[in-house]
Structure formats: C-alpha cells, structure tokens
Amino acid sequence: MVKGQKIAVRMLKQEIRKENLPAALLFHGPEGCGKFLTSLELARVVNCRDTGSSDCTCSSCVGVSRLMSRNIFLICKSNLKNTFDLWQRFGIKSESLSWFYRDLQRLALSIYDEERYNRDLANLEEFLRSPYEIIDNFQKAIECAYTILDSRKGQLISINRIREIQRYLWLKSSEGNYKVVIIDGAENMNEEASNSFLKISEDTPPESIIIITTVNKDLLKETIRSRFRTYRFVLLSDEVKREVFSEHFGVNQEYDMKIEKHDLDTMKNYKKRLKDQNLHLKGLTEIINEIITRNHIISFLDYTMDSLKENIGSADTWNMDKIYEIEGIMKTVSFIKKAILYNNVNQEIAFTNFMLNTFSSHLK
Numbered sequence: 469m470v471k472g473q474k475i476a477v478r479m480l481k482q483e484i485r486k487e488n489l490p491a492a493l494l495f496h497g498p499e500g501c502g503k504f505l506t507s508l509e510l511a512r513v514v515n516c517r518d519t520g521s522s523d524c525t526c527s528s529c530v531g532v533s534r535l536m537s538r539n540i541f542l543i544c545k546s547n548l549k550n551t552f553d554l555w556q557r558f559g560i561k562s563e564s565l566s567w568f569y570r571d572l573q574r575l576a577l578s579i580y581d582e583e584r585y586n587r588d589l590a591n592l593e594e595f596l597r598s599p600y601e602i603i604d605n606f607q608k609a610i611e612c613a614y615t616i617l618d619s620r621k622g623q624l625i626s627i628n629r630i631r632e633i634q635r636y637l638w639l640k641s642s643e644g645n646y647k648v649v650i651i652d653g654a655e656n657m658n659e660e661a662s663n664s665f666l667k668i669s670e671d672t673p674p675e676s677i678i679i680i681t682t683v684n685k686d687l688l689k690e691t692i693r694s695r696f697r698t699y700r701f702v703l704l705s706d707e708v709k710r711e712v713f714s715e716h717f718g719v720n721q722e723y724d725m726k727i728e729k730h731d732l733d734t735m736k737n738y739k740k741r742l743k744d745q746n747l748h749l750k751g752l753t754e755i756i757n758e759i760i761t762r763n764h765i766i767s768f769l770d771y772t773m774d775s776l777k778e779n780i781g782s783a784d785t786w787n788m789d790k791i792y793e794i795e796g797i798m799k800t801v802s803f804i805k806k807a808i809l810y811n812n813v814n815q816e817i818a819f820t821n822f823m824l825n826t827f828s829s830h831l832k
Contacts, residue, residue: 491678494699495681500550511540511677516528542650543652545656558713564716576596624656627660627661630657654681655688662688669692703774756820765815776797797826797827800826
C-alpha cells in the first residue's frame, strides 16, 4: 500500500475496531488515487482470519488480494486504460507480476457478462490460468487487454448485474465474516440499474458491506449518495507517485517525474495558447482540432477539472458569483466527459461545443 491509501485504511480500521463501520461506503476522487485498492484492502481486513496486518498470508487474505474470494463480489467499470498504458510503457518484473495479474483479473471481471467479449475473455482466462508464465506472453496479454479496452466505450452497468448483487448478498457466506460488494465505477449504472441498486442499499443484509467508487460523486443519483458514508480521495503527491512507480514498475524517480511533467506541460501549453487567442474563433478552432487530433480530449478535460478545483479552493469566499460560475463549469466538464466515455456521443462535436461555448467564457 502507498502512503495515501494507508491513511484511508487506518481510518477505516479504527471504525472497524469501534464497531462503527457503515454497511454502505462511497469512495470518490480522481483516477489512480487508490479508491479500488482501498476497497479491496477493507474487504481483506474484515474477512482476515489472523491479525489483519498488511502482510497477512491467511487463505482469506490471499483470496481477496487475488480477487478469487467468495466473500467479494466485484463489478469493475472504471477506466483501466491508463493502468495498461503504464504496463505497456514499463513492462513487468517477477516481483510485480501479482499486480499485473490482478489488473488482468479486474479487466476479465469487467466484461464476463457481455457476450461480444466471449473470445477475448477466453484469451484472458488462458493467461490467468498460468500467471507465472505470463512474462513470456506479456505483449500478447497487453494486446488482448487493449482490444477489450478499445471497444468498451459506451458499456454501462445493467440491471441484470445489480440483480446478481441482490442474489449474492442473501446467500450464506461460506467463510470469513463479511460479504463485500465492490462496484468500481458506480457512475456507469444505467437508469434501471440505479433504481434497483437504491433498493438494495436501503436493505443491506447483516454482515454485508457495499462499497462503491466513482471519479465524481455528482454523477450518482442524490438518493444513492444520501445512503452512503462518503470518503473523499485526493490526487497523489509526487512523493507517493514515485513510491507507486518504484513498487510497481521499478522506474527511477527522474524518469517517472519527467513523464508526469511532460503531460502536465502539454495541457498547460494548450490552455495558454487558447487564452492568447483572445476568443479569436479561427485560432481557438485550430487548437481545439489539435487536441482532438492528438487524442488529448480526456486528458485536457481532466486537467481542466483539476485547475477548476484549485481555482475554487483559492477563490474569495465572498465572491459567490465566481464560485457558482466555476461549479457550473465543473459540472459541465463532468457531463461532457461522461457523455464521451460512456454514452457513445460524437466526441469531436461534444468537445468542440464545450470549448467554444463554455470553456471560452472561462478564458475571459
């Protein structure tokens, strides 16, 4: 576990000791901040047969860590592309094989109920059956993962998956203390699924825990948010990022930070150039087309959201009009990102419309 994740887990452990752990938890925050790993660690701790320590190797802890325990039910619809981009960039070593294996397992669990992925799922399962030989087939595993990731656009959590949760929760646990449901990417529930899930969250069986994660809690229904105790996760610091890269990929500090800085500088450069155009339509359009052509739409939206959060954090609390304006733009950014990623809209039209009508006003 990394530093930020350890802090969250320590807080949750205190609630477990005080017998104050709620049956419904919501973890929200940016991608890559440890929401899923914290969910998994909580599931491990409450079902541990030994001390609950981070290095425990009891059968329950090992099963949860490998996503192979009967005490967890996982639905994964979060964006895993960035994760596999890093594996592709840095490769894997024997000591990081278990992390790669778990990411493949998450990907497999995210598609197993969709018939169109039958062939890809069979290929993934073949890799998963022989994890300690996967280094020899590393590139094939990555190619298989990208084939799935490139075609996942627009896939939402259906009501059938939510009904499976209900059946699972009311089955008697065969081992351990709790049955834990984790919905990673809960904002991807369709309307029917959201309504059905609300009923489940209102009537959680004893010794059961439901954990949902989301990039932005505002993308969930208010009626769902009100049922869950909320925990906010923040962006990882450079120090924690170095720790993660070192543990997972064996990447040295200088190379790691160079990559991070390059991406950030690219986004900052876009914003500066856009502002320099002084709302000149032709110049704005050329830069927008460059962002689209270089496939930087989502990265720019994420950067914009982070910048807006910084602005609202430093805004004069008496200038409520400015705060409301920033909050309005943040909601629009979230809506546009969700529409592009999950609703299969024309991303070029949606992004261009946002940039010319909403973002350009922010540049004034």
